[in-house]
Amino acid sequence: MRGFLGTPYYVAPEVVAGREYGEKVDIWSAGVILYIMLAGIPPFHGESVAEIFEAVLRGNLRFPARIFACRLVHLHQSRVVARGQFFFPMNQGGGGVARRDGGEPREDEDEDDEEENSDRGLEAWRTDYADERSWEVLQEDESGLLRPIDTKTLVHAQYRRRLLQRSTPAASRIQKGLIRYLYVVIDLSRAASETDYYPSRMVVVAKCVEAFIREFFDQNPLSHIGIVTVKDGVSQCLTELGGSPDSQIKALMGKLECSGDSSLQNALDLAHGYLTQIPSYGHREVLILYSALNTCDPGDIMETVNMCKKAKIRCSVVGLSAEIYICKYLCEETGGLYTVALDESHLKELLLEHAPPPPAIAEYAVANLIKMGFPQRGAEGAIAICSCHKEAKVGGGYTCPRCKARVCDLPMECQICGLTLISSPHLARSYHHLFPVAPFDELSHTLPFRLQQKLPQTCFGCRQSLISHGTKTSPHVCCPKCRQHFCLDCDIYIHESLHNCPGCESRRQQAT
Amino acid sequence: MSSAPSKLYADDVSLVVVLLDVNPFFWAAGASGGNHPAATLPFSKFLKHVIPFLNSLLLLNQLNRVVLIATGTNSCGYIYDSGSSGSEGNNRVPKVYSEILRNLAEFVENDRKVGRGPERVASSVPSLLSGSLSLALCYIQRVFRSGPIHPQPRILCLQASPDGPEQYVAVMNAIFSAQRSMVPIDSCVVGVYHSAFLQQASYITGGVYLKLPQLDGLCQYLLAIFASGLQSRSFLQLPKPAGVDFRASCFCHKKTIDMGYVCSVCLSIFCKHHRRCSTCG
Numbered sequence: 001m002r003g004f005l006g007t008p009y010y011v012a013p014e015v016v017a018g019r020e021y022g023e024k025v026d027i028w029s030a031g032v033i034l035y036i037m038l039a040g041i042p043p044f045h046g047e048s049v050a051e052i053f054e055a056v057l058r059g060n061l062r063f064p065a066r067i068f069a070c071r072l073v074h075l076h077q078s079r080v081v082a083r084g085q086f087f088f089p090m091n092q093g094g095g096g097v098a099r100r101d102g103g104e105p106r107e108d109e110d111e112d113d114e115e116e117n118s119d120r121g122l123e124a125w126r127t128d129y130a131d132e133r134s135w136e137v138l139q140e141d142e143s144g145l146l147r148p149i150d151t152k153t154l155v156h157a158q159y160r161r162r163l164l165q166r167s168t169p170a171a172s173r174i175q176k177g178l179i180r181y182l183y184v185v186i187d188l189s190r191a192a193s194e195t196d197y198y199p200s201r202m203v204v205v206a207k208c209v210e211a212f213i214r215e216f217f218d219q220n221p222l223s224h225i226g227i228v229t230v231k232d233g234v235s236q237c238l239t240e241l242g243g244s245p246d247s248q249i250k251a252l253m254g255k256l257e258c259s260g261d262s263s264l265q266n267a268l269d270l271a272h273g274y275l276t277q278i279p280s281y282g283h284r285e286v287l288i289l290y291s292a293l294n295t296c297d298p299g300d301i302m303e304t305v306n307m308c309k310k311a312k313i314r315c316s317v318v319g320l321s322a323e324i325y326i327c328k329y330l331c332e333e334t335g336g337l338y339t340v341a342l343d344e345s346h347l348k349e350l351l352l353e354h355a356p357p358p359p360a361i362a363e364y365a366v367a368n369l370i371k372m373g374f375p376q377r378g379a380e381g382a383i384a385i386c387s388c389h390k391e392a393k394v395g396g397g398y399t400c401p402r403c404k405a406r407v408c409d410l411p412m413e414c415q416i417c418g419l420t421l422i423s424s425p426h427l428a429r430s431y432h433h434l435f436p437v438a439p440f441d442e443l444s445h446t447l448p449f450r451l452q453q454k455l456p457q458t459c460f461g462c463r464q465s466l467i468s469h470g471t472k473t474s475p476h477v478c479c480p481k482c483r484q485h486f487c488l489d490c491d492i493y494i495h496e497s498l499h500n501c502p503g504c505e506s507r508r509q510q511a512t
Numbered sequence: 513m514s515s516a517p518s519k520l521y522a523d524d525v526s527l528v529v530v531l532l533d534v535n536p537f538f539w540a541a542g543a544s545g546g547n548h549p550a551a552t553l554p555f556s557k558f559l560k561h562v563i564p565f566l567n568s569l570l571l572l573n574q575l576n577r578v579v580l581i582a583t584g585t586n587s588c589g590y591i592y593d594s595g596s597s598g599s600e601g602n603n604r605v606p607k608v609y610s611e612i613l614r615n616l617a618e619f620v621e622n623d624r625k626v627g628r629g630p631e632r633v634a635s636s637v638p639s640l641l642s643g644s645l646s647l648a649l650c651y652i653q654r655v656f657r658s659g660p661i662h663p664q665p666r667i668l669c670l671q672a673s674p675d676g677p678e679q680y681v682a683v684m685n686a687i688f689s690a691q692r693s694m695v696p697i698d699s700c701v702v703g704v705y706h707s708a709f710l711q712q713a714s715y716i717t718g719g720v721y722l723k724l725p726q727l728d729g730l731c732q733y734l735l736a737i738f739a740s741g742l743q744s745r746s747f748l749q750l751p752k753p754a755g756v757d758f759r760a761s762c763f764c765h766k767k768t769i770d771m772g773y774v775c776s777v778c779l780s781i782f783c784k785h786h787r788r789c790s791t792c793g
């Protein structure tokens with residue numbers, strides 16, 4: 001083949017030289033395209049077409065350090081995927097400069113540009129590709145074609161695995177520690193300002209901790225949380241142990257600055273000091289969110305670990321960077337969990353794993369019965385003198401069943417007679433941990449047609465038809481106790497939110 | 513009306529799941545006369561109040577939906593679903609009436625059969641409120657799944673029989689699930705006593721609780737208080753709770769108590785002090 005055809009940047013030297021050429025020129029062009037995908041600029045550069053050709057002929061390949069050095073991303077979290085590169089701004093032409101140098105989000109952009117594309121649009125390659133893993137919703141079918149994954153059955157399969165894990169026979173009789181005293185230790189050292197989580201580790205951690213605290217109080221209504229922060233090698237108690245999610249979150253959001261080193265020992269010492277004062281029936285826990293890869297300790301950390309072990313404090317660590325031996329050792333010794341997050345959604349998932357009550361290890365929990373009162377809520381118009389504020393109040397409030405004093409909020413201790421006052425809904429919120437719904441049996445859909453006709457045609461819960469595509473029954477489940485059939489959506493809802501089997505609840509227990 | 517403009521949905525379109533208490537022990541108690549509510553308001557009369565209410569809900573807005581679930585003593589079941597029955601057009605109202613009556617008769621007969629065996633002579637057997645609440649919530653979840661535009665669901669309990677303490681945990685679970693999915697539970701108590709379960713349900717989920725002061729005005733009360741959609745409620749003066757009973761029932765005798773002992777490990781409630789907790793061992 002002969003003849004001069006092609007785009008200057010992509011053309012192979014043999015074409016420019018006017019020699020005979022073959023299919024190999026395409027590979028050359030493919031190489032150029034690969035280079036552009038990596039660097040964002042063409043490899044052979046010149047001010048004019050002639051200059052470009054000269055660069056091609058001489059093989060003047062350029063590797064500008066300011067582009068390649070900052071592209072070598074060491075941390076896998078922030079490594080770019082090819083999909084991201086397609087959105088990389090190419091309009092800067094041959095003299096293109098990398099639009100990012102270091103880790104700072106650019107702020108010196110043109111104002112109108114900023115307004116047009118919101119903060120995400122500007123750095124499209126940095127958008128959260130983890131959220132939209134388009135390749136993960138596809139799978140190959142038997143004929144080799146790509147098809148979207150049937151997400152519904154997949155979600156259901158995932159949920160089944162979770163459910164079965166939770167209800168293994170070994171786990172069912174383990175006591176749960178339902179009255180928990182938990183210190184959340186947040187590492188605000190220099191490492192927390194890293195931007196491998198967008199916009200920074202610290203902000204992502206704060207967001208996840210907020211979600212965690214809300215979920216924690218939803219699942220453990222009688223528990224308490226306190227927050228400790230570590231920075232400049234010093235630990236600081238941000239909030240005392242308390243039962244109100246909003247005040248904790250407010251305190252945390254106001255204190256988001258990071259500097260200096262982090263110190264595991266100081267944090268543990270501080271939490272240990274507070275946790276040894278709580279009543280013996282409470283479960284002591286520390287949950288550390290650790291960004292740094294080092295710890296700057298004043299003494300022997302092993303002693304502190306031993307001290308925590310003796311005080312029966314369960315320490316768990318969620319790492320943000322890499323696995324560290326001392327964290328692993330700490331968790332192993334104290335019976336906690338050590339996990340390292342891969343990305344933002346994984347971090348949230350790992351954190352929320354700590355929200356349901358952990359299995360209580362027999363000697364950790366001193367079980368005893370505590371006397372408590374269940375006060376009635378006062379009528380709207382009733383006037384009474386409140387015992388906590390020492391003033392007359394109209395409406396609302398609760399009346400202590402022992403001394404009939406009025407208190408404003410629950411749960412609290414009665415000021416007059418010292419009885420612990422709680423409302424039964426507070427307790428009832430955690431009962432589903434004790435009486436879980438048994439996992440439903442999955443029904444095989446290979447039954448002969450005649451047998452299938454005898455089975456119920458609709459879901460017992462929501463009356464959705466279980467028949468799909470004419471006569472075939474779609475996959476569904478069946479309660480082992482009441483033998484009622486449920487659709488997959490109801491199965492998930494019943495086990496994750498309702499915690500009642502509608503079938504079992506709709507028949508009288510013969511035993512009683 | 514199948515292609516209703518979506519704007520209508522932003523309006524007060526409601527899905528009302530009505531839980532109808534068909535407890536035979538309660539409704540039969542009126543036969544002997546006396547002060548019992550069922551004496552002044554027998555079941556047939558009760559239905560004559562309820563069915564016009566259901567019809568008016570359907571007539572308030574073309575897109576409104578009504579689901580009727582019966583709460584029996586041995587079973588619970590769907591009686592009527594305005595979305596699935598093809599009764600449209602002029603003869604809708606009489607059809608609703610006949611369909612409800614037919615299904616209800618079937619249900620009561622079935623409920624009696626399931627409960628065969630030694631008939632308990634106890635004057636009051638509680639209805640399976642937890643079962644019908646669970647069914648209603650499953651149905652509402654299906655409506656939530658149906659798409660981004662769906663009617664606003666709420667539950668209305670028409671409760672006659674007293675609470676069944678053994679259903680405590682299950683009813684509370686249902687209440688919390690309703691709270692999480694923002695479904696208000698309204699309750700209208702026809703019976704003799706206040707229902708502590710329903711007081712808590714309405715209080716926690718933000719619904720209206722009413723114990724009927726005058727039974728023959730049932731339909732009036734239903735129309736005035738429970739017919740309005742959730743958006744209109746903010747403009748109305750609805751009955752305020754006269755005090756919510758937050759007492760719990762103990763695990764050992766299922767008695768309602770206002771002071772008790774709580775296990776620190778599993779939070780079980782007991783009415784007497786035990787050496788050790790019998791739930792978690």
